[in-house]
Amino acid sequence: MKTKILIIDDEAKILRALKFLLEDEYQVFTSDNMTDGKRIFIEEKINLVLLDLRLSEGSGLNLMEELLSIDPSAVIIIMTAYSTIDNSIRAIKAGAYYFITKPIDNEQLLILLSTASEKLDLKKELDQLQGHLRKTLIGESKSILGIRKVVDKIKDTDATVLITGESGTGKELIAQTIHTSSNRAKKPFIAINCAAMPSELLESELFGYKKGSFTGAFKENIGLIRKADKGTLFLDEIGEMDGRLQSKILRFLQEKEVRQIGDEKNFPVDVRVICSTNRDIKEQIRLGNFREDLYYRINVINIVAPPLRDRVEDLQLLVPHFIHKYRIAYSKDVDGVTEEAMKQLKSYSFPGNVRELENIIQRAVLLSGEDQIGVDALNLNNPTLIRGDHDSSEKHIKIYEGESLKDIEKKVIRFALENNRQNRRWTAESLGISERSLRYKIKEYDL
Known part of the structure; x- marks a missing residue:
């Protein structure tokens, strides 16, 4: 399938000439005004644009900003007959991929568009790969095979699931796998980190609120629970949720309905709930920090995400997967690891689990000057590397x-x-x- 390209210029002869030049290699769309150009961009989902700097209706830079706000990944090449260093700098700073001067050199334009198309293809492949990663449990170890068997048995039920395990073991990935393999797969999967925001904000995000119900409530918000209707709600790190909000979650699970803040009406919802925690919930119950009745409600099915050190054999699949992901992202020629590097990886304890492995491979691919990642590129003895992948929710x-x-x-x-x-x-x-x-x-x- 040909790559779509949109040409926006208010001179008809330029549109005709460029369309004639490009139509053998591209599916070409043209517009002589900003309104139609924006409409075509949206309707045809175009992400490669040739845009004139000066249009009869206004500045091409202003239109470019609008297009990039719609699709930040779009590649936009600015054309102008008024070439100045200042214009070039303004265009690039505003987000232009390149700045080309009229009269246009056809060979230069074709090379430029070829390079831009390759960039878009790489991004598309990376997005597909990242989507695959988010939805696929990688590994053939006994523990991963066991999780797959459990997922297969419970995927089409409404039973709540509690996923436990250390940080970085892929608890959200397991939740996504349950969702994408279930009969709810075409409906929303909505995840929220319960440790990442204050209790009041978390409550308003989950249950929603009526306009004017509190200071700052400028418009109505139906809440994430209702947005997940017919789909799956993933409550990550539920062990960090405070007691009052735990009570509201318990009521929601029991009654299958929610009430927005500031409203008197209850809304029925059909939501599959999956929770996760890296804490010892039974210890939190003993300390009075977690409701025992909520624990039994969410722990109908318990899945334990194994630490990477207990499934070292999965490195044979995980390492190539991450190498492929980041060689695309960084346009590198790395295609594997040396025997010595794999041996060191297998002997490493991975306190940060799969998340740490991904960070190590990402860094190694980025910095490696060889086609094989060696021991030096892994840099496993670097304290900065080992200690440096905490997210903000883990610092309190x-x-x-x-x-x-x-x-x-x-x-x-x-x-x-x-x-x-x-x-x-x-x-x-x-x-x-x-x-x-x-x-x-x-x-x-x-x-």
């Missing part, structure tokens, strides 16, 4: 009124260990204690 812990000092200390040490990838020297340094004291505390608190 919650302390509740009524917790004992021992419980707080245990929580802080557990957090520090996770935040430092289980490295005891780094953990001790971050806590300001000796490694010997840390070892004692780990033993005392059974960490």
